[in-house]
Amino acid sequence: MLTRDYRDIIGGALLIIGGIAFSWYAAHQYDLGSLRRMGPGMFPMALGLVLAVFGLMMMVPAFFRAGTMPEIRIWSPLFVLSSVVAFGLLIRSFGLVPATLAVTIISSMAELRIRPASLALLCVSLCLIAWLTFKVGLGMPVHMFRWPF
Amino acid sequence: MDIFSNMAIGFSTALTFTNLFYCFIGVFLGMLVGVIPGIGVLSAITMLFPITFYLEPTTALIMLAGIWYGTGYGGRTASILLNIPGTIANAVTCLDGYPMTKQGRGGVALFMTTVASFVGGSIGIIILMLFAPVIARYALSFGSAEYFSLMLLGLVAASTISEGSAIKALAMVVLGIMFGCIGADIYTGTPRFSFGLLELTDQLSLIALAMGMFGVAEVIATVGKIEVGDVGKTNVSMSAMKPTRDEVRRSWFPMLRGSSLGAFFGTLPGTGPSVASFMSYALEKRVSSEPQRFGKGAIEGIMSPEAADNSAEMTSFIPTLSLGIPGSPTMALMLGALMIHGIAPGPSLMTEQPSLFWGLIMSFWIGNVILVILNVPLIGIWVRLLTIPYHLLYPAVLLFICVGTYSVNTSSFDLWIVAFFGFFGYMMRMLDWPAAPLLLGFVLGPLMEEHFRRAMLLSRGDFATFLDRPISATVISITAALLVWGIWSALRARRIANQAAMEQATTG
Numbered sequence: 001m002l003t004r005d006y007r008d009i010i011g012g013a014l015l016i017i018g019g020i021a022f023s024w025y026a027a028h029q030y031d032l033g034s035l036r037r038m039g040p041g042m043f044p045m046a047l048g049l050v051l052a053v054f055g056l057m058m059m060v061p062a063f064f065r066a067g068t069m070p071e072i073r074i075w076s077p078l079f080v081l082s083s084v085v086a087f088g089l090l091i092r093s094f095g096l097v098p099a100t101l102a103v104t105i106i107s108s109m110a111e112l113r114i115r116p117a118s119l120a121l122l123c124v125s126l127c128l129i130a131w132l133t134f135k136v137g138l139g140m141p142v143h144m145f146r147w148p149f
Numbered sequence: 150m151d152i153f154s155n156m157a158i159g160f161s162t163a164l165t166f167t168n169l170f171y172c173f174i175g176v177f178l179g180m181l182v183g184v185i186p187g188i189g190v191l192s193a194i195t196m197l198f199p200i201t202f203y204l205e206p207t208t209a210l211i212m213l214a215g216i217w218y219g220t221g222y223g224g225r226t227a228s229i230l231l232n233i234p235g236t237i238a239n240a241v242t243c244l245d246g247y248p249m250t251k252q253g254r255g256g257v258a259l260f261m262t263t264v265a266s267f268v269g270g271s272i273g274i275i276i277l278m279l280f281a282p283v284i285a286r287y288a289l290s291f292g293s294a295e296y297f298s299l300m301l302l303g304l305v306a307a308s309t310i311s312e313g314s315a316i317k318a319l320a321m322v323v324l325g326i327m328f329g330c331i332g333a334d335i336y337t338g339t340p341r342f343s344f345g346l347l348e349l350t351d352q353l354s355l356i357a358l359a360m361g362m363f364g365v366a367e368v369i370a371t372v373g374k375i376e377v378g379d380v381g382k383t384n385v386s387m388s389a390m391k392p393t394r395d396e397v398r399r400s401w402f403p404m405l406r407g408s409s410l411g412a413f414f415g416t417l418p419g420t421g422p423s424v425a426s427f428m429s430y431a432l433e434k435r436v437s438s439e440p441q442r443f444g445k446g447a448i449e450g451i452m453s454p455e456a457a458d459n460s461a462e463m464t465s466f467i468p469t470l471s472l473g474i475p476g477s478p479t480m481a482l483m484l485g486a487l488m489i490h491g492i493a494p495g496p497s498l499m500t501e502q503p504s505l506f507w508g509l510i511m512s513f514w515i516g517n518v519i520l521v522i523l524n525v526p527l528i529g530i531w532v533r534l535l536t537i538p539y540h541l542l543y544p545a546v547l548l549f550i551c552v553g554t555y556s557v558n559t560s561s562f563d564l565w566i567v568a569f570f571g572f573f574g575y576m577m578r579m580l581d582w583p584a585a586p587l588l589l590g591f592v593l594g595p596l597m598e599e600h601f602r603r604a605m606l607l608s609r610g611d612f613a614t615f616l617d618r619p620i621s622a623t624v625i626s627i628t629a630a631l632l633v634w635g636i637w638s639a640l641r642a643r644r645i646a647n648q649a650a651m652e653q654a655t656t657g
Contacts, residue, residue, distance in 0.1 A: 011581070
């Protein structure tokens with residue numbers, strides 16, 4: 001237990017900063033118009049201010065109560081997110097099979113332990129499933145293999 | 150037209166071979182996703198969303214809806230057998246379902262909740278059939294002020310009634326509307342918040358946002374946390390499912406109470422099955438003459454929430470189909486499927502597309518019957534599914550998310566959006582911010598802005614237009630009352646918590 005609820009203090013502060021920045025950007029970049037004929041900037045500007053108010057309402061009471069901190073993991077999220085990015089990088093120029101392998105292998109590391117046999121089996125079966133569902137079943141216009149160079 | 154000719158239109162649409170087939174696929178997948186903990190209904194629908202591009206709009210909706218109510222049947226399996234909720238709406242079923250399994254009554258619990266799901270679902274469909282046309286007829290006279298007020302009510306109701314902090318939920322709604330502002334302005338065409346990126350001059354893709362925030366973030370949060378349970382001991386043969394006469398007698402009223410409560414909460418925009426099931430459990434405990442039995446395997450404690458869950462799933466189609474206002478993120482995806490096929494959702498849907506409207510509703514009957522068949526004789530297969538380890542499952546989920554997102558626009562940019570919202574969704578979990586209100590705000594935001602600006606234009610900049618029109622004024626006052634109630638109950642909860650802490654400090 002912590003003496004203050006830092007989770008909500010941080011969250012509230014992020015909302016206040018985000019809201020004000022959004023509001024400021026909308027007011028400076030876009031035409032506000034009038035209440036009768038609103039420009040593109042009016043609605044976003046108002047939203048940003050409302051968000052900042054909610055952020056304040058979240059933050060202030062948190063100073064006066066005890067709170068807990070969640071356990072923050074770094075490696076598991078990193079592996080999962082990189083697997084999505086890897087798919088995006090590979091699919092267009094290299095095709096579905098390399099992209100599938102990348103997702104399977106990189107995301108499997110998010111468990112933080114390697115099971116070589118089951119990983120190999122998973123790679124083979126997911127490539128087969130991907131080919132059967134998307135290419136054969138749905139007829140999606142994607143290449144299975146491609147060599148861009 | 151009376152209700153029977155509408156039913157005839159509906160059945161003639163729903164009973165074609167294609168529609169029957171995709172109805173089966175939908176409920177089968179829904180059941181599958183519901184059984185396996187760690188894949189939510191939203192991730193499932195978004196993953197399969199791209200498939201619907203290749204289908205007729207009616208067939209597409211029948212399949213998506215099947216996934217939605219199929220999870221209502223599947224979700225309780227893990228709750229009862231493993232004490233892990235298959236979906237959020239089934240979390241409350243753990244409380245009495247798991248104790249029943251430990252007493253060797255797991256088979257009975259599974260059978261009886263199938264009955265409860267079917268009864269709840271049926272009552273929900275009947276209410277949907279009776280009320281959706283009436284509401285749609287009224288809604289034809291609605292103007293922009295009414296639409297804006299109704300959407301505001303939906304967002305506020307979603308934030309204040311669901312569990313957790315109302316302030317946080319409201320903040321997430323606003324954040325969602327802000328994400329919805331990205332893209333070209335509806336009246337002037339000015340690209341907003343595009344930061345010079347060509348891809349951002351369009352709206353952010355709903356699919357990419359939902360896949361990131363629910364699919365990817367869910368995987369991140371669950372990886373390495375789920376242990377495979379031991380379900381081998383539970384007997385699920387037909388004879389083990391036979392309830393005693395006492396159990397049947399105890400089940401009737403909870404089932405009917407749960408169904409009506411669920412039907413009510415489903416209709417309200419913003420609240421859905423999870424609120425309904427929690428509320429009905431609380432109600433059962435309060436009206437029971439022996440509340441001490443709850444939590445130790447009381448059959449009332451599983452019948453009522455399961456009936457409420459399924460009934461709410463059906464009636465949540467009322468605001469979606471008759472007003473075009475989605476009450477939940479899942480319903481928003483259904484409307485998205487309609488709009489992709491160029492069909493404008495709203496009160497005129499029923500008169501312009503009667504075969505779609507009634508075909509969808511009649512397919513619910515068929516789907517519910519299929520689900521009973523899938524659940525009673527074939528339950529053993531589903532139970533075995535629970536033994537698949539998560540480390541084999543989640544790479545497959547991620548793969549489907551990636552291919553699904555990519556196929557919508559064949560653009561890698563949408564995958565960067567998925568990764569961004571995956572990160573953002575994980576951060577939100579760490580900060581204890583709820584994700585569902587954000588998605589609801591994202592979907593309703595652009596519609597709200599459009600109606601707000603149009604209403605203000607028509608009233609020449611006078612805010613009084615929202616209070617001058619009677620329907621709008623009623624809706625606005627309900628919204629205000631909800632806000633006051635939400636803040637008041639939050640303050641009261643804090644005072645009680647403080648008192649408890651003080652008492653603990655003085656006695657201990």
